[in-house]
Amino acid sequence: MTILQEYIDSIFNFEKNQDPSGFEERVGPPDELSAVIGRITMNFQSLENELKERIIQMLEMDQTKGHIVVSELSFKNLINLFSSLYHNLKGEYHFNGLPNFEEEYFKELLKALNKCEERRNQILHSTIIENWQTKEITRKKVTSKAKHGLKVSEETIDIPYLFNVADYIISMTMEVEQFFIGFKRKTNANNG
Numbered sequence: 001m002t003i004l005q006e007y008i009d010s011i012f013n014f015e016k017n018q019d020p021s022g023f024e025e026r027v028g029p030p031d032e033l034s035a036v037i038g039r040i041t042m043n044f045q046s047l048e049n050e051l052k053e054r055i056i057q058m059l060e061m062d063q064t065k066g067h068i069v070v071s072e073l074s075f076k077n078l079i080n081l082f083s084s085l086y087h088n089l090k091g092e093y094h095f096n097g098l099p100n101f102e103e104e105y106f107k108e109l110l111k112a113l114n115k116c117e118e119r120r121n122q123i124l125h126s127t128i129i130e131n132w133q134t135k136e137i138t139r140k141k142v143t144s145k146a147k148h149g150l151k152v153s154e155e156t157i158d159i160p161y162l163f164n165v166a167d168y169i170i171s172m173t174m175e176v177e178q179f180f181i182g183f184k185r186k187t188n189a190n191n192g
Helices: 003-012 024-028 032-058 064-072 073-087 103-125 160-180
Strands: 127-132 137-145 149-157
Touching: 032 064, 032 073, 032 103, 032 149, 032 160, 073 103, 103 137, 103 160
Parallel strands: none
Antiparallel strands: 127 137, 137 149
16 A cells, blocks of 8 residues: 555545544533534434334335335425325324314424424524533524525524424424324224
8 A cells, every 4th residue: 555545545534444432532521512403313313204104104005115115205205295195095094183173283283394394404504603602502504595695694592492493393203103193094984
């Protein structure tokens, strides 16, 4: 191996540069900001997975075929498919929505799912800066669009707000799960 190749491997080769050290060995005790952003990410993954599993259930497919259908869908497309399937199946199947207000409930559920993605994207697609002296946390977003040109937005956020985002996302995961309690084909007695 040449000196150049050794140098390149030492910098760019991920597989050859693994460190078995744990979190605290590398950076010290976990901090709240990193932990809560991690919670937002993981909670959103749980929500996305819950939607995928429920879509597969609605399609009455085995896991393999179902995951072939849903695995590459964006979150927006998952919501659209979820909604379309609900509207197609609501006459035949029982969903655990608010009795006598199923349509209104479902509309609010869809709004909440979209809000989850919006809040998650606001955090994960921004630069989060913590001033280590003042502990102030700033979310900064820079965009450049043809319609508006350069746009820079900044806002001060805090740990409780970030936890509220994480909690909201996981609560919507539980809401989707509860929506399917008792999911089954309606009998003729229920239809008549």
